[in-house]
Amino acid sequence: MRFRLLILLALTFLLGCDDLGPIICTDQFVYGISVDVVDSGTGVLLADSATMTLRDSNYVETTTVSWDGLTMAGAGERAGQYTVIVARPRYHNWVRTEVEVTADECHVIPVKLRAELQ
DSSP, rough: OOOHHHHHHHHHHHHTTTOOOOOOOOOOOOOOEEEEEEEEHHHHHHHEEEEEEEEETTEEEEEOOOOSSSEEEEEEEEOEEEEEEEOOTTTTOEEEEEEEEEEEESEEEEEEEEEEEE
């Protein structure tokens, strides 16, 4: 009998708590895609001289910026399905298609990739 009462109380509590109130988002700016760019053989960081292009239908974004020589980022607060291209002189282009960036109520959910250039 006690077990049934505990189950009934637990269910009542759980069903009564579906309203979480207003969603409070941060002011943080979140990039949807970040790509670590390295040499496939040596692991040397290559982002400094690379170009990253993101394409989602008619949207195109290109960047040459890397804050640390390793990572390039884009698709800031923009969900979508992207083709990611990383190009660098003396290396073959690195391409990934159908990279899906989703979002919740506040921000995109970041996708982390690793471009090992050859």
